[in-house]
Amino acid sequence: NAAEKGGYDHYMLKEIHEQPTALRQALSGRVNLDDGTADLDLEFPPGFLESLEEIQLIACGTSYYAAQYAAGLLESVADVRASAQLASEYTFNGGRDPWRTLTVAVTQSGETADTLSALRRANGAGVRTLAVTNTLGSTVTREANDSLFIRAGPEIGVAATKTFASQVTTLALLSIFVARERGTLSAADARSALADLRGLPGAVQQVLDEAETVREAAETYVDASAYFFVGRTYGYPVALEGALKLKEIAYDHAEGFAAGELKHGPLALVTDETPLLAVLTEGTRPAETLNNVAEAQTRGSPAIGIVDGTVETNALDVTFEVPSLGTATPLVANVYLQLFAYYIADLQGRPIDKPRNLAKSVTVE
Numbered sequence: 008n009a010a011e012k013g014g015y016d017h018y019m020l021k022e023i024h025e026q027p028t029a030l031r032q033a034l035s036g037r038v039n040l041d042d043g044t045a046d047l048d049l050e051f052p053p054g055f056l057e058s059l060e061e062i063q064l065i066a067c068g069t070s071y072y073a074a075q076y077a078a079g080l081l082e083s084v085a086d087v088r089a090s091a092q093l094a095s096e097y098t099f100n101g102g103r104d105p106w107r108t109l110t111v112a113v114t115q116s117g118e119t120a121d122t123l124s125a126l127r128r129a130n131g132a133g134v135r136t137l138a139v140t141n142t143l144g145s146t147v148t149r150e151a152n153d154s155l156f157i158r159a160g161p162e163i164g165v166a167a168t169k170t171f172a173s174q175v176t177t178l179a180l181l182s183i184f185v186a187r188e189r190g191t192l193s194a195a196d197a198r199s200a201l202a203d204l205r206g207l208p209g210a211v212q213q214v215l216d217e218a219e220t221v222r223e224a225a226e227t228y229v230d231a232s233a234y235f236f237v238g239r240t241y242g243y244p245v246a247l248e249g250a251l252k253l254k255e256i257a258y259d260h261a262e263g264f265a266a267g268e269l270k271h272g273p274l275a276l277v278t279d280e281t282p283l284l285a286v287l288t289e290g291t292r293p294a295e296t297l298n299n300v301a302e303a304q305t306r307g308s309p310a311i312g313i314v315d316g317t318v319e320t321n322a323l324d325v326t327f328e329v330p331s332l333g334t335a336t337p338l339v340a341n342v343y344l345q346l347f348a349y350y351i352a353d354l355q356g357r358p359i360d361k362p363r364n365l366a367k368s369v370t371v372e
């Protein structure tokens with residue numbers, strides 16, 4: 008009912024607007040700016056993190072894109088081979104070095120069958136496992152060696168929104184934690200990364216204050232035949248997540264691409280009826296992406312960019328602004344894509360909180 012939705016038309020919109028609070032909860036008590044550390048209350052066996060050679064993140068759906076974002080962060084700050092793997096495609100027999108591997112199951116519900124089955128394979132191979140979840144007492148917390156909670160609060164909308172933000176933020180803290188234990192990140196660099204994370208709730212609030220301009224853009228583009236999303240590095244999983252949101256709730260064709268891959272195929276799909284949404288902020292190699300956007304514009308594609316002033320973006324049809332927060336900036340950009348998907352779906356009268364054929368938690372493989 009209306010009261011439960013806190014005055015919003017849908018749980019999804021309410022949950023999008025809850026992100027500043029969710030992020031404050033994810034960060035609460037975990038940011039130690041004095042020491043330049045993340046206080047995560049995680050205990051690994053002595054020497055385990057220092058000798059770690061590989062981190063495998065396993066997940067499905069939106070959690071997989073959060074995992075992809077996190078794998079990039081882990082590679083860059085913790086100097087460890089890190090990969091995001093679709094739980095439904097995960098095969099691991101412990102062949103490489105199970106004692107120097109950490110497998111992280113990223114799952115909002117803690118009950119996704121594909122993720123649990125992959126986790127069991129990792130456990131069976133003798134790998135140390137960590138659950139990153141929103142749900143206390145969920146199956147994943149009982150089966151993994153350790154648990155780290157994202158503290159987003161309950162999410163009702165089938166399309167994950169605030170939990171994506173909380174997952175990326177919590178995993179960013181984990182990357183700093185691991186990096187500091189391994190000695191691969193200086194206290195000064197850790198402080199700066201932590202300060203960026205601290206800036207997230209306020210930056211996300213600034214985006215939410217622009218919701219009306221996103222609704223206007225959605226009105227302009229609601230009749231498009233398809234929507235394409237592009238980004239590089241941390242902007243790439245955000246592009247994939249933006250496309251997933253739109254297809255889930257609006258039932259329109261939407262696809263995310265690595266920006267550099269546009270010219271290797273997808274450009275053939277581009278017309279004046281296919282708006283391109285591009286992440287063009289810090290942490291996404293925006294100058295290169297802008298070249299790819301220009302190629303699509305030449306073929307008539309309207310271009311919507313999420314920008315932070317890092318590159319000159321006068322040629323875009325629509326720009327949405329975010330403050331720069333280092334590698335956390337694309338996470339802020341993602342909030343524009345959530346709002347865009349929401350308004351495109353709402354203008355078409357879709358049942359946003361319960362899209363056809365989808366479930367909040369999928370408990371079959």
Ligand code: G6P
Nearest residue numbers: 068069070114115116119167366
């Ligand atoms: C379902 C939901 C998605 C979610 C995915 C993984 O498909 O509809 O929103 O991202 O499951 O869920 P999990 O609980 O494992 O994060």
